[in-house]
Amino acid sequence: MGSSTAPRPDRKKKSRHVYNLVGILALLVMAFPVYWLVVSALRPNHEIRSYDQTLWPSSVSFDNFKRAIDAPNFGSAIQSSLIICVTAVVGAMVLSTIAAFAIGRFHFTGRKAFMITLLVIQLLPPTAMLIPIYIQLNGLGALNEYWGVIVIYLVSALPFATWMIRGFVINIPKELEESAMVDGCSRMGAFWRVIFPLLAPGLAAASIFSLINAWNEYLLAYVVLQDNDKYTLNVWLMNFTTSRGVDYGALMAASTLIALPVVVFFMLVQKKMASGLTSGAVKG
């Protein structure tokens, strides 16, 4: 770039300090609750029930983690969460990939209507749908069954996943798949060998997004699942909150265990997710 584009280096430098300050302030505010979560999980219990909270723990202790893990139904809650979330996400990815391929590749009558439906569904408030969904599940005998929750999570993930994967489909040049077919691939073969590998990053991002949503959902699970040993992790977390008070130490330790994998996954895919979000938005 020419020297003319940076006319006032000193002024630019000064304003950079201001932006850095804004950045550090925002960093402190955004990170503090996360910091508090991890630090409290490691804090000795007497400090948690203290009238004089300190920002640093005096010593590190794993008692809270032990109490959390020893709490009844921890194992079964992990199992429930895994069964429900993995099944729902795998199902959602299969359905949304083929649907995304259809709207990303073909121009057919009703395509626009379908896309509008996907968008409208995302606008329906989930809490507003809770009551009819509950009644529907009750009618089907799905209350207190995993599959009731799985079906709802699966379908809830569909609109967004389809929309997001579509953004990746339209970025793959049509010629790639056409030349594969000229070379003797069937349409299915072309899809599996050419398109699918290129879609993989989009699929990864969409599946992590759906997985996180399912992993974090608790209201439906709370209402539908009734047996203690069927609770998902989020419903199980409520065990630490009783009418007599909250066991913050164990709650924070358990929360750390649940949130940690999510945060790590999220860190890995957030860039792809942001690009998936904006490509869906900008390319309509």
Add this chain to the structure above:
Amino acid sequence: MSAAEMKAPAPPVPVPPQPAHRDTPPSPARTAPRKRVGAYLPYALIAPTVVAIAAVFVWPLIKTVIMSFQDVGRRELWTGQAAEWVGFEQFTNILGDGEFWDVVWRTVLFMVACVVTTMGVGLLLAQAMQRMSTWIRLALTAALVAAWAMPLLVATSIFRWFADSDYGVVNMVLTKYLGLDFRGHNWWLDPKQGFLIIAAVVIWGAIPFVTITLYAALTQVPRELEEAAALDGAGALGVFRYVTWPVIKPVFQMVATLSVIWDFNVFGQVFLMRGNEPEPEYSLLGIYSFEKAFESNSFSQGAAISLITVLLLSGVAVYYLRQLLKIGEVE
């Protein structure tokens, strides 16, 4: 090419050269049979999704409408006994109830406050992120992502603890560092203060999505244009107004609309902060409908309130759709 031409007997008529078009397949002869098979392919591909969505969203929505004209309580739910039709009674009851309107106004106010703060802070942060040192930006991004990924239930428990009257950090900081006497102060007695805590967790949780998405949109703004405008004498505001804003506008509107919908439906934060039994002063529309349905055992009342919520939001939804379709037409 018209249908008549397609059917015309093969020979001598010279086919006029077709204008080259990207989407036109190279040879009609090769693609013709494929097209016939392919005509149903997209429908087959979207069929499972259409069926699934219809079963889980569309049918319950229709069911909501039906239920809101009936009187479904516990008995009808468990015995499957036919519910009585009551016409508009549920709606007239709800709309005639002063408490319902209190809840509506509270919800609208809360939503507006949260959305305005979130969008304002998010836009400022996204702009600042473009101009701060790389390492601070990376650290901030990590913090935003960590906050974004925090399960709602976990975030809510942390903020609940922050505001705890005896063991909370908020009271400690206000008392110890700012010299105010907040020892043992109960934030929940006055709903105005209580909603500050709820708004804090909602806004804290929403800022990452807004900031990261807007930051991604800002990277699409051509740097040269901004610099050229600045050279031509435009102030910071002018550059933003005439160069930056037009580029990020569609993304901003989409994010703002989504925020309106999410913040209008805040449920978990209130429900969990108030120990699964929010006091009436803490009712937002979602909570109100839930309590009518599951605690007062009137599923029809709950359904009617849900339906009114959907109708209230549909204005925003239509706006959002029109924006997206406008963008879609460019494709």
